Amino acid sequence: MISIAEQLKDLFSQALVAFMGEEGRNVDPLIRPAGEERFGDYQSNVAMSLAKRLGAKPRDVAAKIREHLLAEPTATELCESFALAGPGFINIRLSAGWMAGQLAAIPAAAPRGADRLGIEPVAAPQTVVVDYSSPNIAKQMHVGHLRSTIIGDVIARVIGFEGHRVIRQNHVGDWGTQFGVLCAHLKEKMPTALDRPADVHLADLEAFYREASLRDEEDAAFHERARAEVVALHNQDESTLRAWRYIVDESRRHYLPVYQRLGVLLTQADERGESFYADRLADVVAWFERARQITAPAGLFPDGAMLRVEESDGALCIFFVTASGEPMFKNPQGKPFPMIVRKSDGAFLYATTDLAAVRFRVFELGADRVIYVTDARQAQHFEMVFTAVRAAGWTSREAGSAEVKLDHVTFGTILGEDRKPLKTRSGENVRLADLLDEAVRRAEAMIRANEADPDKRRGFSEAEIRDVAEAVGIGAVKYADLSQNRQVDYVFSWDRMLAMEGNTAPYLMYAYARIRSIYRKGAGDNRGEWSVESGDRGQATEDRKQATGVVITLTEPAERMLGRQILRFAETIESVAAGLRINLLTDYLYELAGLFMKFYEQCPVLRAGTDEVRASRLRLCDLTARTMRSGLDLLGIRVVERM
RNA sequence: GCGCCCGUAGCUCAGCAGGAUAGAGCACCGGUUUCCUAAACCGGGGGUCACAGGUUCGAAUCCUGUCGGGCGCGCCA
Structure with a gap:
C-alpha cells in the first residue's frame, strides 16, 4: 500500500502535466489533509501558487486542474468529488467505497513487530547508523540518559520499519581519565575483584565512582597513581586492562537490565564504546596534521570555507575559517574557537573519538546516513565534527559518490515541576532504575484502587496486576517523553503521564484493551477475524486466518x-521519518484512539443490525487494534489485553 | 560579546516544507450508564499566537529588528 497522500500527489501530477505540459511534473501539488472536516478529506493548494506564474486567476487554474482530474478514471475511482472553494482550493473527498477496498486489502496480521499493515518498504534501502543512549559507563544510568535512549530507539525502529538497514551504535563512555581513577581505586580497594571477577560485585556504581573521584581530588599520591593507570591502560597493561574490564562488565550488569525493562532494542552487541576507537585516534590526528589546510569541496558550505590544522598553546587544533578569513566559531573573547583533537599533554579527546567514529561508520559500516541522538547542548560540537569530516571528504566513500548524510537529533532537558532540571530531593541525579520503579509503583496503586472498587474491578490475578502495572508505568514514562516536540525542555509530571484522559499511554492502552474485550465477548464466531496476537509474552495465536x-x-x-x-x-510514518519527529506518531495514535472511542460509542459491533455490518465493524476493530499495536511497537511500548 | 533553541488559552503542550473561523489535555461549568470496559463519551466558556516592521493573493508558520527565557562558547563528555 502506498499512502493516500502519495497517491493523490501522483493523480495531481498527472493532471498538472495534462494541464501545463512536462513542466507540470516539477510542480508540487501541495496536497494537505483538509483543514476542516466539512471541506473534505484532503485539499490541494496548488492552483493559488500557480496562478501568478501562469498569469491566470487561481479559481480558473483550479477549475482547469479539476477538469483534467475528472477525465482521469483513477482519480474518479479514488475520489468522490473535487470541489473548488475559497480563493482556489481544490477540496478532495475520498470515495468511501475506495477506502473500504483499501482497508479490506490489508493482508492478515503478522506477529508483533513484523505486522506491516500492507505498507511497502522503501524501494531503495539505505544503511543508517543510529548513535544513541551512550551513557558514561562507570555511572549508574540516570534521567539524563532517558531521552537519548528512548528517542533514539524509536528513530531506529521507524527507520527500520521503512525498510532501511539500521545499525545501532551505543557509543558508551568507557575510556578516558576517569577510568584511570577507577582502576587505581579498584586495585587498592577490591583486589579480589581482579582475581575472581565473577564473585565480587559492585552494588552501587555511583558510590564507587564518587569515592574514587573524591580520593583523586584529595589525595595527591592517589592522583599520581591514577594518572599512571591511564597510561597503563593506553599501553595495554594486563593488570590494568583486567581492572578496566571488570568495571565495564559490572556497569553492563547495571545498564543492560535497564534497557530490557525500558523495552529498548539495545543489546551488548550494539555497544561500540570509546575504547573501540582508542587505537585509531593517532591515525585520525595524523591525517589532519598531514593535511594542514583543507578547502571544503564546493557546495558544502557557502563560499569555500576552509580548515586550518595548527598547534595552539601546545594543543593540536582544527580552526574553521570562512572564505573571507573570518572564524566560523568564536570564543567569548572574540577569538577563533577551534576543535581540539589532541591535548597539550598528548592525550586525545571526545572530538577525536567522534571523528574516528564517523570514519569507521562511513568506510567500515558502509553508512549512507548517520543519526546522532544527543542533547542540544552538544549542537556546536557536532557542527564542528560534521564540518570537519565533510571538508576532509570522509562523507563520500569514493569520488563522486553520494554524500553521507549526518544528522544531529537534539532534544531538551527533563525538568521538574519547579522548571529546573529534574533532581532528587537531596539534589542528586535521579537514577533511571528508581524512576521506573516509581512509575510502576504508581501504576500498580491505580490498578489496585480499581480492583477495590466493585464497579471497576476486573478480577486480575496478582501476576496480571504486576504485568499490567509494568506495561502501563513504563509505557507512561516513555510516551510522555515521546509525545513532546523533542527540541524543547519538558516538564516531568507523574499525574499527567499516568492520566487516563488526554494524550497518554494509559489512554491508548485502554482503547486497545477495549477492542480486545469485544473479541473476548464475541469469541467463537469471529467473522471479523481477530488477527492480533496478544501482548509481548508470545501467547499462541489460535486464529490467524486470512481475513478475506x-x-x-x-x-x-x-x-x-x-x-x-x-x-x-502510512503517511504518518513517512512524515515521522522525514523529519525525525516522533510526536507526529503519538498525535496520530491519540487521534486514532479518539476516533475509535467515538466509533465505539456510536456503532454497536457485536450487536450490529446485520451479520454484514457486524463483520465489517469487527474488521475495523481488528485493523484499529493492529495499527495501534504497530504504532505503539514503533514507540517501544507494549500493549496489554485487559486493563 | 558571538552562536543555537524557545516565547501560542489560567497550567502543560500540539500546530511552524505559508492556506480557509489557531487546536488538544488539565482546571472550570453542564450532560450521558437497563447497551460490546464510565480508567470512557458529548456539550460550553476561555486567545493582541511576546512585540514591531517586511515578503505574499494569504503569515502562529518565512525574513529583519526589539524584548524575555534556556543552553553552548580552548585542552570534561
Whole structure:
C-alpha cells in the first residue's frame, strides 16, 4: 500500500502535466489533509501558487486542474468529488467505497513487530547508523540518559520499519581519565575483584565512582597513581586492562537490565564504546596534521570555507575559517574557537573519538546516513565534527559518490515541576532504575484502587496486576517523553503521564484493551477475524486466518473517520521519518484512539443490525487494534489485553 | 560579546516544507450508564499566537529588528 497522500500527489501530477505540459511534473501539488472536516478529506493548494506564474486567476487554474482530474478514471475511482472553494482550493473527498477496498486489502496480521499493515518498504534501502543512549559507563544510568535512549530507539525502529538497514551504535563512555581513577581505586580497594571477577560485585556504581573521584581530588599520591593507570591502560597493561574490564562488565550488569525493562532494542552487541576507537585516534590526528589546510569541496558550505590544522598553546587544533578569513566559531573573547583533537599533554579527546567514529561508520559500516541522538547542548560540537569530516571528504566513500548524510537529533532537558532540571530531593541525579520503579509503583496503586472498587474491578490475578502495572508505568514514562516536540525542555509530571484522559499511554492502552474485550465477548464466531496476537509474552495465536471475504462498509460518519485514520498510518510514518519527529506518531495514535472511542460509542459491533455490518465493524476493530499495536511497537511500548 | 533553541488559552503542550473561523489535555461549568470496559463519551466558556516592521493573493508558520527565557562558547563528555 502506498499512502493516500502519495497517491493523490501522483493523480495531481498527472493532471498538472495534462494541464501545463512536462513542466507540470516539477510542480508540487501541495496536497494537505483538509483543514476542516466539512471541506473534505484532503485539499490541494496548488492552483493559488500557480496562478501568478501562469498569469491566470487561481479559481480558473483550479477549475482547469479539476477538469483534467475528472477525465482521469483513477482519480474518479479514488475520489468522490473535487470541489473548488475559497480563493482556489481544490477540496478532495475520498470515495468511501475506495477506502473500504483499501482497508479490506490489508493482508492478515503478522506477529508483533513484523505486522506491516500492507505498507511497502522503501524501494531503495539505505544503511543508517543510529548513535544513541551512550551513557558514561562507570555511572549508574540516570534521567539524563532517558531521552537519548528512548528517542533514539524509536528513530531506529521507524527507520527500520521503512525498510532501511539500521545499525545501532551505543557509543558508551568507557575510556578516558576517569577510568584511570577507577582502576587505581579498584586495585587498592577490591583486589579480589581482579582475581575472581565473577564473585565480587559492585552494588552501587555511583558510590564507587564518587569515592574514587573524591580520593583523586584529595589525595595527591592517589592522583599520581591514577594518572599512571591511564597510561597503563593506553599501553595495554594486563593488570590494568583486567581492572578496566571488570568495571565495564559490572556497569553492563547495571545498564543492560535497564534497557530490557525500558523495552529498548539495545543489546551488548550494539555497544561500540570509546575504547573501540582508542587505537585509531593517532591515525585520525595524523591525517589532519598531514593535511594542514583543507578547502571544503564546493557546495558544502557557502563560499569555500576552509580548515586550518595548527598547534595552539601546545594543543593540536582544527580552526574553521570562512572564505573571507573570518572564524566560523568564536570564543567569548572574540577569538577563533577551534576543535581540539589532541591535548597539550598528548592525550586525545571526545572530538577525536567522534571523528574516528564517523570514519569507521562511513568506510567500515558502509553508512549512507548517520543519526546522532544527543542533547542540544552538544549542537556546536557536532557542527564542528560534521564540518570537519565533510571538508576532509570522509562523507563520500569514493569520488563522486553520494554524500553521507549526518544528522544531529537534539532534544531538551527533563525538568521538574519547579522548571529546573529534574533532581532528587537531596539534589542528586535521579537514577533511571528508581524512576521506573516509581512509575510502576504508581501504576500498580491505580490498578489496585480499581480492583477495590466493585464497579471497576476486573478480577486480575496478582501476576496480571504486576504485568499490567509494568506495561502501563513504563509505557507512561516513555510516551510522555515521546509525545513532546523533542527540541524543547519538558516538564516531568507523574499525574499527567499516568492520566487516563488526554494524550497518554494509559489512554491508548485502554482503547486497545477495549477492542480486545469485544473479541473476548464475541469469541467463537469471529467473522471479523481477530488477527492480533496478544501482548509481548508470545501467547499462541489460535486464529490467524486470512481475513478475506469480509466486505467493509463505511456508512456511518464514525466508521468513515476511523477507516480513513487507519489508512493514514502510512503517511504518518513517512512524515515521522522525514523529519525525525516522533510526536507526529503519538498525535496520530491519540487521534486514532479518539476516533475509535467515538466509533465505539456510536456503532454497536457485536450487536450490529446485520451479520454484514457486524463483520465489517469487527474488521475495523481488528485493523484499529493492529495499527495501534504497530504504532505503539514503533514507540517501544507494549500493549496489554485487559486493563 | 558571538552562536543555537524557545516565547501560542489560567497550567502543560500540539500546530511552524505559508492556506480557509489557531487546536488538544488539565482546571472550570453542564450532560450521558437497563447497551460490546464510565480508567470512557458529548456539550460550553476561555486567545493582541511576546512585540514591531517586511515578503505574499494569504503569515502562529518565512525574513529583519526589539524584548524575555534556556543552553553552548580552548585542552570534561
